[in-house]
Amino acid sequence: MDPRLTAALVNAVVVVIGVPATLVGYILLIEQLLRAVPDRLQPRIRPWLWLLPALAFLGVFLVYPTFQTIIRSLQNRAGTEFIGLANFEWFFGNKDALSALVNSGIWVVLLPVITVGLGLLIAVIVDRVRYESVAKSVIFLPLAISATAAGVIWAFMFFWQPPGQPQVGTLNGLITTVGADPVAFLQVSDAKFNTVMLIIVMAWMWTGFAMVIISAAYKGISRELLEAARVDGANEVRVFQSIVWPLLTPTIAVITTTMVITALKTFDLVYVMTGGQFDTSVVAFSMIQQLGFGRSDRSAAVAVILLLAIVPVMAFQIRQFRRQEAMR
Amino acid sequence: MQSTRPRWRVLPLLAGAVLIAACTTPSASGPAATTGGPVATPAPGQSTGTGGEDISGQEVTVIGTWGGDEETAFREMVKPWEDETGATVKYTGTRDLNIILSNGIQSGVLPDLAGLPGPGQMAEYAQAGALQDLTGILDMATYTEETAPALVDLGTVDGKVVGVFIKSAVKGLIWYNPKVNDFSSAVPATWDDLQAAITANASKADKAWCVGVESGAASGWPGTDWIEDIVLRQAGADTYNSWWQGQTKWTDPAIKSAFETFGQVVANAYGGSTGVNATNFEVAGDPLFADPPGCLFHHQASFITGLGKFKTGTAGTDYNFFPFPDIDPANAGAVEGAGDLFGMFHDTPATRSLMAYLVTADAQDIWVKHGGALSANKNATSYPDDISKRSAELITSAKTFVFDASDLMPQEMNAGFWKAIVDYIADPSKLDSILADLDNTQASAYAP
Numbered sequence: 001m002d003p004r005l006t007a008a009l010v011n012a013v014v015v016v017i018g019v020p021a022t023l024v025g026y027i028l029l030i031e032q033l034l035r036a037v038p039d040r041l042q043p044r045i046r047p048w049l050w051l052l053p054a055l056a057f058l059g060v061f062l063v064y065p066t067f068q069t070i071i072r073s074l075q076n077r078a079g080t081e082f083i084g085l086a087n088f089e090w091f092f093g094n095k096d097a098l099s100a101l102v103n104s105g106i107w108v109v110l111l112p113v114i115t116v117g118l119g120l121l122i123a124v125i126v127d128r129v130r131y132e133s134v135a136k137s138v139i140f141l142p143l144a145i146s147a148t149a150a151g152v153i154w155a156f157m158f159f160w161q162p163p164g165q166p167q168v169g170t171l172n173g174l175i176t177t178v179g180a181d182p183v184a185f186l187q188v189s190d191a192k193f194n195t196v197m198l199i200i201v202m203a204w205m206w207t208g209f210a211m212v213i214i215s216a217a218y219k220g221i222s223r224e225l226l227e228a229a230r231v232d233g234a235n236e237v238r239v240f241q242s243i244v245w246p247l248l249t250p251t252i253a254v255i256t257t258t259m260v261i262t263a264l265k266t267f268d269l270v271y272v273m274t275g276g277q278f279d280t281s282v283v284a285f286s287m288i289q290q291l292g293f294g295r296s297d298r299s300a301a302v303a304v305i306l307l308l309a310i311v312p313v314m315a316f317q318i319r320q321f322r323r324q325e326a327m328r
Numbered sequence: 329m330q331s332t333r334p335r336w337r338v339l340p341l342l343a344g345a346v347l348i349a350a351c352t353t354p355s356a357s358g359p360a361a362t363t364g365g366p367v368a369t370p371a372p373g374q375s376t377g378t379g380g381e382d383i384s385g386q387e388v389t390v391i392g393t394w395g396g397d398e399e400t401a402f403r404e405m406v407k408p409w410e411d412e413t414g415a416t417v418k419y420t421g422t423r424d425l426n427i428i429l430s431n432g433i434q435s436g437v438l439p440d441l442a443g444l445p446g447p448g449q450m451a452e453y454a455q456a457g458a459l460q461d462l463t464g465i466l467d468m469a470t471y472t473e474e475t476a477p478a479l480v481d482l483g484t485v486d487g488k489v490v491g492v493f494i495k496s497a498v499k500g501l502i503w504y505n506p507k508v509n510d511f512s513s514a515v516p517a518t519w520d521d522l523q524a525a526i527t528a529n530a531s532k533a534d535k536a537w538c539v540g541v542e543s544g545a546a547s548g549w550p551g552t553d554w555i556e557d558i559v560l561r562q563a564g565a566d567t568y569n570s571w572w573q574g575q576t577k578w579t580d581p582a583i584k585s586a587f588e589t590f591g592q593v594v595a596n597a598y599g600g601s602t603g604v605n606a607t608n609f610e611v612a613g614d615p616l617f618a619d620p621p622g623c624l625f626h627h628q629a630s631f632i633t634g635l636g637k638f639k640t641g642t643a644g645t646d647y648n649f650f651p652f653p654d655i656d657p658a659n660a661g662a663v664e665g666a667g668d669l670f671g672m673f674h675d676t677p678a679t680r681s682l683m684a685y686l687v688t689a690d691a692q693d694i695w696v697k698h699g700g701a702l703s704a705n706k707n708a709t710s711y712p713d714d715i716s717k718r719s720a721e722l723i724t725s726a727k728t729f730v731f732d733a734s735d736l737m738p739q740e741m742n743a744g745f746w747k748a749i750v751d752y753i754a755d756p757s758k759l760d761s762i763l764a765d766l767d768n769t770q771a772s773a774y775a776p
Contacts, residue, residue, distance in 0.1 A: 077775075090772075094768075095765060096747070160602075160606045162598065162599035162600075162603045162607075162615075162622070184602045184605070184606040186606070187542070187602060187605045187606040187754075188602070189754070271545065274544075274547075275544040275545025275546065275547060276545060277544075277545065277547040277548065277746070277747065277750055278547070278605070278750060278754075288427075289743070291427055291430075292424070292426050292427050292430075292739060292743075293738070293739045293740035293743065293773075294430055294738075294739060294740075295740065
């Protein structure tokens with residue numbers, strides 16, 4: 001047998017059997033050890049011992065790299081001495097980096113607005129039609145596609161040929177049949193046009209997600225309550241304003257923050273569709289780009305900036321989660 | 329009863345830990361299984377080309393940027409070596425060679441052999457001690473005799489050969505369609521001749537030039553070749569060299585003038601500035617063959633014969649080329665080229681044997697026969713057509729040979745150059761601020 005295949009099989013066996021066995025063994029071991037501890041103390045110690053493997057993993061793979069990144073961002077290129085905030089000064093003084101920051105800002109505003117807005121609209125509308133599940137499935141489907149595949153698909157949609165040539169791109173094919181000139185969707189950066197086009201692709205992927213969550217919350221609203229309002233003479237707009245919207249707000253807040261984080265993290269779509277060219281770079285892309293330039297110091301600084309931008313959003317989201325939990 | 333509650337809350341975390349463990353375990357043991365390669369039992373009667381050591385069953389890991397046709401050509405090239413030695417080549421193509429190798433040098437996880445991003449990075453890797461000295465591995469007498477001297481020099485750091493050119497290309501060829509207009513009897517020798525030819529034949533095509541600079545994350549690079557060709561012939565090789573070394577500023581009149589000359593080309597390009605920025609370089613020359621033709625000329629390196637409609641056309645009858653014309657007679661006879669460097673990170677009998685094999689004329693012949701590539705080896709002559717043979721001769725007969733300047737610049741400078749091309753094409757009036765930005769990038773990119 002091919003030695004590589006043997007190695008792969010050994011690996012698979014180790015993972016599938018070995019890892020759970022180790023964990024079970026670990027739990028049995030600590031139960032044995034706990035017997036030595038007075039009964040009274042056992043309930044206090046046990047959860048921490050149970051948590052230990054998970055905490056260790058978090059520490060090694062999340063906490064340690066985070067601190068290491070922060071330290072790296074304060075060092076020079078070679079990592080030999082500390083240079084204060086010079087890498088951050090570079091970021092806020094560099095045209096390309098600032099352009100990436102502005103683009104990320106546009107992503108953070110537009111992506112949640114489009115996905116949550118359309119998701120809410122569709123959730124409320126399809127609730128009234130018979131083919132609801134089919135419609136929802138179709139809209140949800142793009143989420144199953146990876147951003148890389150979506151980028152390739154939409155590159156075909158946006159494909160541009162000089163006027164007069166056969167327009168192979170779907171959108172330019174449509175535009176030229178009504179007599180207009182083809183549009184270079186991904187190359188025209190005036191008024192951030194191409195960044196908006198990229199955001200539309202991402203929104204195409206994520207609207208279904210927002211719709212499904214909002215739809216579930218919408219269905220959770222008691223029908224009697226809505227009927228009662230209608231009997232009392234409220235029209236549909238009034239029902240939405242006074243009952244549906246307030247009850248959906250916590251859900252919408254959670255989805256919005258999720259979308260804000262998605263927008264800040266965006267890298268793959270930009271990488272596949274424009275490679276950050278034509279002024280479409282975003283902060284996460286800039287981070288990888290600096291790594292490619294051999295500037296791990298600047299890359300670390302960009303990572304820290306991204307982290308600082310995400311922390312308040314995360315904090316808000318956790319608070320929302322807690323609030324929702326409390327309501328139950 | 330209270331004591332049972334925390335237990336259930338812990339379970340999802342444990343599940344998470346299992347997942348993390350499942351994800352990390354294979355990658356921890358993976359590299360050992362793939363890079364080291366188990367030593368197989370010796371099979372009799374098999375020997376290598378160099379040391380005579382038996383390497384059958386061993387595996388050599390190789391990473392490079394080649395995909396598609398180029399990957400096929402590379403695999404064909406190593407096939408005879410695999411058949412003869414019984415060893416295997418495990419090739420992986422990647423778009424991010426630079427990141428993989430830079431990180432690999434820091435972490436120590438490196439392939440046996442790898443394509444190198446460019447001579448600049450090669451020198452960095454060699455100085456970091458990561459690249460093996462090939463002087464004792466290659467048959468140096470044959471290697472230096474067979475290989476273009478400029479390319480031997482480019483692979484040498486501190487007197488040691490650490491990089492070899494697996495394939496090369498001549499940059500700055502002007503392609504045309506002989507069915508529209510045959511220039512082979514009266515090749516425009518100077519830039520003025522070329523302008524006169526454009527004026528005289530203006531009615532034969534929509535525009536004078538076909539230019540396309542779209543190339544994903546590297547969009548803009550075909551334009552950098554334009555600027556380099558113009559700098560080389562306007563200002564000369566000395567300015568050219570001090571420019572990529574970071575000593576000549578971008579705002580220098582020599583560089584600014586090159587951008588302006590390129591601007592005249594873009595102003596007379598098929599599809600206008602949007603077309604130039606939105607057209608992928610692989611198909612940019614295709615309007616040469618349209619009816620009516622979209623353009624008279626297309627500027628691209630020798631490898632264009634493997635791309636777009638050139639690939640299906642017949643060399644000589646469907647397309648032909650002449651070298652980039654001279655601009656200042658003082659700089660006549662200068663040629664720009666490029667190529668794919670290759671280096672060795674691990675010294676084992678199998679990697680030595682493969683490395684020595686790859687530079688031989690026999691191995692090189694396999695790739696050049698495939699088309700689209702030139703060899704640095706003079707004795708690899710199985711070119712599929714006269715056009716490839718002529719472009720290969722340009723390298724060996726050049727009075728002055730320079731390497732692609734942007735490939736020699738630090739990666740940050742190179743990327744800034746690409747972006748500058750795209751920005752300049754979109755709005756030529758911003759030239760001064762674009763060049764000033766490049767000066768800033770230069771100050772940062774060349775700093776140690």
